[in-house]
Amino acid sequence: MTGDHLLEVRNLSVDFHTAGGTVHAVRNVNWHLGRGETLAILGESGSGKSVSASAIMNLIDCPPGEIVSGEILFEGRDVLKMSQEERRDLNGRRIAMIFQDPLSHLNPVYTVGFQIAEVMTTHGTRKAEARARVLDLLERVGIPEFETKIDAYPHQFSGGQRQRLMIAMALALKPDILIADEPTTALDVTVQAQVLELLEELQQETGMGMLLITHDLGVVAETADRVVVMNSGEIVEAGTARDVYHAPSHPYTKKLIGAVPGAGEMAEPLDTGIKPVLEVNRLSKHYGNFVALDKVSLTVLPGETVAVVGESGSGKSTLAKTLLRLEEATAGEALWEGRDLVTMGQPELFDLRRDIQMVFQDPTQSLNPRMSVHDIVAEAFVIHPQILPKSQWRDRVRELLAHVGLEAAHMSRYPHQFSGGQRQRIAIARALALEPRLIICDEAVSALDVSIQAQVMGLLADLQKEFGLSYLFIAHDLPVVRDFAHRVIVMKNGKIVEQGPVAQIFDAPREDYTRNLIAAGLHPDPDIQAGRRAARLELQGA
Amino acid sequence: MKSFLQKRAVASAISLAGLIVLVFFLSRLTGDPTTLYLPVDASLESREQFRELHGLNDPLIVQFGSYLSDLARLDFGDSIRRSEPALDAVLRAFVWTLQLAVITMSLVTVMAIIVGSLAAFHVGGVFDRIATFFSLIGASAPDFWIAIVAIVLFSVNLGWVPTSGTGTVWHWVLPVAVLFIRPFGLILQVVRGSMITVLSSAYVKTARAKGVRNRAIIFVHGLRNAMLPVITVIGDQAAALLNGAVVVETVFGFPGVGKLMIDSILQRDFTVVLAAIFVTAVAIFIMNIIIDIIYAVLDPRIRY
Numbered sequence: 001m002t003g004d005h006l007l008e009v010r011n012l013s014v015d016f017h018t019a020g021g022t023v024h025a026v027r028n029v030n031w032h033l034g035r036g037e038t039l040a041i042l043g044e045s046g047s048g049k050s051v052s053a054s055a056i057m058n059l060i061d062c063p064p065g066e067i068v069s070g071e072i073l074f075e076g077r078d079v080l081k082m083s084q085e086e087r088r089d090l091n092g093r094r095i096a097m098i099f100q101d102p103l104s105h106l107n108p109v110y111t112v113g114f115q116i117a118e119v120m121t122t123h124g125t126r127k128a129e130a131r132a133r134v135l136d137l138l139e140r141v142g143i144p145e146f147e148t149k150i151d152a153y154p155h156q157f158s159g160g161q162r163q164r165l166m167i168a169m170a171l172a173l174k175p176d177i178l179i180a181d182e183p184t185t186a187l188d189v190t191v192q193a194q195v196l197e198l199l200e201e202l203q204q205e206t207g208m209g210m211l212l213i214t215h216d217l218g219v220v221a222e223t224a225d226r227v228v229v230m231n232s233g234e235i236v237e238a239g240t241a242r243d244v245y246h247a248p249s250h251p252y253t254k255k256l257i258g259a260v261p262g263a264g265e266m267a268e269p270l271d272t273g274i275k276p277v278l279e280v281n282r283l284s285k286h287y288g289n290f291v292a293l294d295k296v297s298l299t300v301l302p303g304e305t306v307a308v309v310g311e312s313g314s315g316k317s318t319l320a321k322t323l324l325r326l327e328e329a330t331a332g333e334a335l336w337e338g339r340d341l342v343t344m345g346q347p348e349l350f351d352l353r354r355d356i357q358m359v360f361q362d363p364t365q366s367l368n369p370r371m372s373v374h375d376i377v378a379e380a381f382v383i384h385p386q387i388l389p390k391s392q393w394r395d396r397v398r399e400l401l402a403h404v405g406l407e408a409a410h411m412s413r414y415p416h417q418f419s420g421g422q423r424q425r426i427a428i429a430r431a432l433a434l435e436p437r438l439i440i441c442d443e444a445v446s447a448l449d450v451s452i453q454a455q456v457m458g459l460l461a462d463l464q465k466e467f468g469l470s471y472l473f474i475a476h477d478l479p480v481v482r483d484f485a486h487r488v489i490v491m492k493n494g495k496i497v498e499q500g501p502v503a504q505i506f507d508a509p510r511e512d513y514t515r516n517l518i519a520a521g522l523h524p525d526p527d528i529q530a531g532r533r534a535a536r537l538e539l540q541g542a
Numbered sequence: 543m544k545s546f547l548q549k550r551a552v553a554s555a556i557s558l559a560g561l562i563v564l565v566f567f568l569s570r571l572t573g574d575p576t577t578l579y580l581p582v583d584a585s586l587e588s589r590e591q592f593r594e595l596h597g598l599n600d601p602l603i604v605q606f607g608s609y610l611s612d613l614a615r616l617d618f619g620d621s622i623r624r625s626e627p628a629l630d631a632v633l634r635a636f637v638w639t640l641q642l643a644v645i646t647m648s649l650v651t652v653m654a655i656i657v658g659s660l661a662a663f664h665v666g667g668v669f670d671r672i673a674t675f676f677s678l679i680g681a682s683a684p685d686f687w688i689a690i691v692a693i694v695l696f697s698v699n700l701g702w703v704p705t706s707g708t709g710t711v712w713h714w715v716l717p718v719a720v721l722f723i724r725p726f727g728l729i730l731q732v733v734r735g736s737m738i739t740v741l742s743s744a745y746v747k748t749a750r751a752k753g754v755r756n757r758a759i760i761f762v763h764g765l766r767n768a769m770l771p772v773i774t775v776i777g778d779q780a781a782a783l784l785n786g787a788v789v790v791e792t793v794f795g796f797p798g799v800g801k802l803m804i805d806s807i808l809q810r811d812f813t814v815v816l817a818a819i820f821v822t823a824v825a826i827f828i829m830n831i832i833i834d835i836i837y838a839v840l841d842p843r844i845r846y
Contacts, residue, residue: 058750091753109766109841119752153842169752341629 218522262479658733680727
């Protein structure tokens with residue numbers, strides 16, 4: 001075995017010395033990668049899945065990081081024993097890396113042409129030659145109008161294009177290894193499929209080895225030959241993607257696979273005879289000439305979950321903001337029990353805020369870091385003092401926390417002392433404090449790990465049963481919607497393209513757009529995904 | 543961009559007009575100039591003659607009216623103390639101040655950027671600690687004290703440089719050095735802080751993964767992004783210098799606009815005070831527009 005692999009990580013242990021004590025980020029990690037091969041490292045946040053890649057790229061700051069033990073053999077040589085200059089020379093030339101959020105990973109003040117050429121000029125290519133090569137690369141990764149776009153800045157590209165730019169940058173010098181750290185997590189499903197496809201084509205052209213770091217079993221199924229599953233800094237399972245999915249041996253892997261959404265029973269539609277709690281008619285929102293929301297009409301029944309799905313720019317978040325009156329509608333109405341909440345005055349709106357609450361995507365940002373959990377939840381009572389006398393606030397907060405699975409002892413703590421899933425529970429408790437009848441969830445579970453996601457979805461479902469809540473559930477993640485919604489609304493460019501009961505949308509979509517959206521989703525089973533891919537390629541060929 | 547400049551020019555003109563009105567009336571409230579200009583035992587007649595000559599007998603509103611019509615022709619009138627147009631005296635002094643400000647701020651900017659960036663690259667390192675220590679001392683030491691100590695040490699005791707005045711390059715050393723210290727300390731801290739944030743950003747990680755050399759990471763990828771907040775502070779400090787470094791100019795007998803302004807206020811030489819305020823205000827408005835343009839040049843996302 002020894003020395004056979006292009007890249008081999010042996011017994012790698014990395015610690016981080018923080019103010020709160022030493023964190024063992026990875027312990028005794030072993031894996032290897034050969035030419036033309038794709039290895040996926042699968043794990044949830046905090047599993048240490050990115051740490052070995054950062055160690056390879058010399059991206060770990062020491063201190064606070066410390067490489068405690070192990071070797072990283074590239075072509076048989078331990079990179080950890082190389083000089084800084086030798087390691088710098090490997091980066092970008094022999095081993096390249098792309099990251100999750102391409103906008104923040106591209107320098108905003110330099111043209112993309114400069115940034116791609118820089119990889120080459122840094123490693124000795126002449127400027128004129130580099131620019132010619134950049135044009136080839138931009139064409140290869142599919143940037144339209146690349147001759148002019150070479151002098152554009154990162155903010156002038158779409159999310160998918162930016163990731164293509166990152167790929168062009170990484171592959172400029174035809175590296176032997178490409179490390180892709182959650183390369184498609186921030187992208188829409190259809191764009192994700194295109195980017196993964198591009199990566200695969202390029203891998204076939206160059207024969208590079210690819211290390212793919214992801215939390216998404218679907219991405220693993222689509223791309224990986226082998227997979228390493230990590231949990232709390234340790235590898236719990238390794239094998240071919242197919243074996244690991246079909247015959248997981250470690251309980252953690254089993255749990256992870258079990259938590260993947262999109263496999264459960266779909267909900268039956270509610271009786272349409274009930275009077276809707278919210279009725280939106282021809283709601284529009286224009287920003288200058290740009291139509292963000294174009295005559296959108298929908299209803300929400302009591303106790304119903306209506307999911308709004310669509311890609312970025314479809315107008316789904318604008319819909320939520322307009323209904324919450326965070327944005328003023330340009331035209332149309334939204335009737336809450338017959339009263340139009342789009343036009344109502346501030347005092348009336350203030351009362352109505354009790355009935356309609358919201359839960360946002362990122363609980364880290366939507367909770368005030370300087371307020372204790374008690375203060376966050378009880379703020380609702382401060383704003384609406386007629387609900388509850390002050391003497392009962394503590395008891396009520398305790399009760400609300402119990403509803404969302406948190407303990408009374410958590411009341412005096414601050415948001416940073418909780419995990420992502422717990423924070424979203426706090427946000428839900430805050431929304432429940434006013435006993436609302438409708439909760440608008442804007443990507444409420446998108447930032448959470450799958451296992452946490454499953455728990456929060458379960459919680460939302462329980463609360464719906466208990467309190468008869470309605471949800472307007474805005475999401476881009478179709479499997480989650482499939483498991484959770486009664487009805488689904490598909491949006492594109494500010495318009496509703498299709499709506500219907502969940503089973504109809506998923507099993508018999510009528511519109512091509514919906515069909516494509518569903519087809520672009522990745523299935524966690526490598527066999528099913530291989531079938532889907534074949535079907536998709538056939539469709540493209542035809 | 544063009545409409546932005548027009549808007550800024552109009553806004554600047556309005557502020558300037560307000561300033562002129564305010565200063566004119568406030569300066570008249572400080573007292574009767576004749577008690578200051580004429581000998582204590584000057585006769586009532588000669589006082590009256592002086593008032594008549596300089597238009598001080600007219601109602602305030604008339605004085606203001608004639609002042610405005612003169613101003614429209616950029617005629618600030620003659621200095622009461624000096625027998626020359628006020629604007630000439632101010633412009634002559636302003637050229638001195640401008641040179642002092644440009645030399646000082648150029649040195650401050652270059653030095654603060656280099657030292658601050660290097661300090662940020664190894665936060666908590668020896669270089670960072672030394673730079674931070676001295677910049678904090680520099681930012682907090684009062685300049686009149688530094689000026690006097692510097693004169694005592696370098697001019698009186700060591701005799702290396704002249705104590706005051708102008709004439710040779712050596713005359714510039716102490717004023718520039720003393721004016722350098724405080725903005726240097728302050729801007730160094732801003733550069734350092736801004737650079738620390740930028741160096742931990744995602745695009746710097748990308749640059750490291752590309753194999754970009756440390757020097758280019760700091761001065762190509764880091765600096766341009768880190769400069770935005772720094773530019774604001776540089777503008778603020780430069781404005782203070784353009785106003786005339788009153789204390790330092792006085793201590794070193796430097797014939798700048800700050801010294802001229804203080805002298806004229808003490809002598810109730812209103813025409814000079816007004817001309818000085820007008821000239822420095824115009825200079826500061828121009829500088830602020832230049833700073834806005836620099837923003838747009840540094841960051842392509844900023845467009846006016």
